[in-house]
Amino acid sequence: MIDYSRRNFNSFIWHAVFLALTLNFVDINTVIPNLILKSGGGPIYLGMLSAIMIGGTGVMQLFFAGFLINKPKKKFYLITGISLRISALLLLGFILFTTGKNSQTPQGGFLSGPVVILMIMAVFSFSGSFANISYVDILGKAFPAEKRKRFFIIKQTISSFGVILSAIIVRVTLGLLPYPFSYALLFTAAGLLLLTASLGFWRLKEPESKVMKTPSLAKKFTLFKKAVLEDKNLRYYLLLINTSGVILGMIPFLIGLARKSFNFETEMIGNYLIIQMAGALCANLLFNLLNKNQKYKGILYYFIISAAVIPPAALLLSGYPAIFPLLFILSGSSLAAYQVAIPGILLEISTEENRPVYTGISGAGSLAVLLFPVIAGLSIEQFGYVPIFLISSVIILSGMFFAQRIICTRINKN
Helix, strand or coil, X not given: CCCCHHHHHHHHHHXXXXXXXXXXXXXXXXXXXXXXXXXXXXXXXXXXXXXXXXXXXXXXXXXHHHHHCCCCCXXXXXXXXXXXXXXXXXXXXXXXXXXXXXXXXXXXXXXXXXXXXXXXXXXHHHHHHHHHHHHHHHHHXXXXXXXXXXXXXXXXXXXXXXXXXXXXXXXXXXXXCCCCHHHHHHHHHHHHHHHHXXXXXXXXXXXXXXXXXXXXHHHHHHHHHHHHHHCHHHHHHHHHHCCCCHHHHHCCHHHXXXXXXXXXXXXXXXXXXXXXXXXXXXXXXXXXHHCCCCCCHHHHHHHHHHHHHHHHHHHHHCCCCCCHHHHHHHHHHHHHHHHHHHHHHHHHHCCCCCHHHHHHHHXXXXXXXXXXXXXXXXXXXXXXXHHHHHHHHHHHXXXXXXXXXXXXXXXXXX
16 A cells, blocks of 8 residues: 555645645734724724634634544535635735725725635634544554654644745735725635645545444534533633633734834734744744653743733733733744644543544634634723733733643653
């Protein structure tokens, strides 16, 4: 039998490189929040944005996992989800260009207002969560387990170089072109880059999965309930992402705080993005240097501590626009740690047979990541940034309790 593991490994790396270029053009922490604010939105819309693009995508994975559990091969569904994401990006780019060309209003007309932008971002995000179920399942069987952590670190390191390049492009584009044409160009380029990234998956040779016989939707959801009740590891994992994972929904509010606290120019978004990506790159290089074995907990602890520091640090630095961008070094390194540790641990506590179930549950378990940004957006309108940021820091830090109790063979092997 032909061994396709090397080919599959390279296909995932190909996708990771071009995906890194794509996601910077639609960065949830900088570019999209600023687009929402420029189109007429406020903190409430920022909360809805985080709920849709972070928490909502996780919850949708539960429903998608129920559909995909008994599919022995998932390559078709992976490519379908990515194709919908490409369509959403190209559509938004077209709308921004057309409305900007035909409208004399600063926001470019209703079609490029915050509500329409949120709707398109919902399609982009939910189709991504649909694709992610298949992505994780195929990743878990496409090449040997001992190559997984190497893949995650190589992926993050190579991607970090790519996103720094794309961050520079974002900075130049936003500085040279007026709104909304600058954003129209970014989204169109993102759609084309994601199309290029998807070519890697066309080359995949997917092994067939062992599937569970679950004929009814009710039976599928019974599997989710049974997995949570029987696996203590999974319960701690869910509690971890529902506490420390709150930071994912809070980082977009940093742009709102900056715009409120000092004179904010659009081209500063590119600067923040470059600094954030530099932080991610440095963190990944450090992880690669210091973490030669298969352990994830050190990286996980770093994520929790750094994430808990971000909200109070933002409040302290909001009065100092010259040094406020340094905060994005911390956010970049924290997000890099999250992207290595969280999916790595999920792969370790699951098996080939139950991985789609666990992936779906992990998404649906992110209810706090869905609800907290909405509550935060509403509360910021009423009480300001200080109490919400401090509360979020406490919630994030509480995740350390659950992280210490997750048990995996590789994590605990000395």
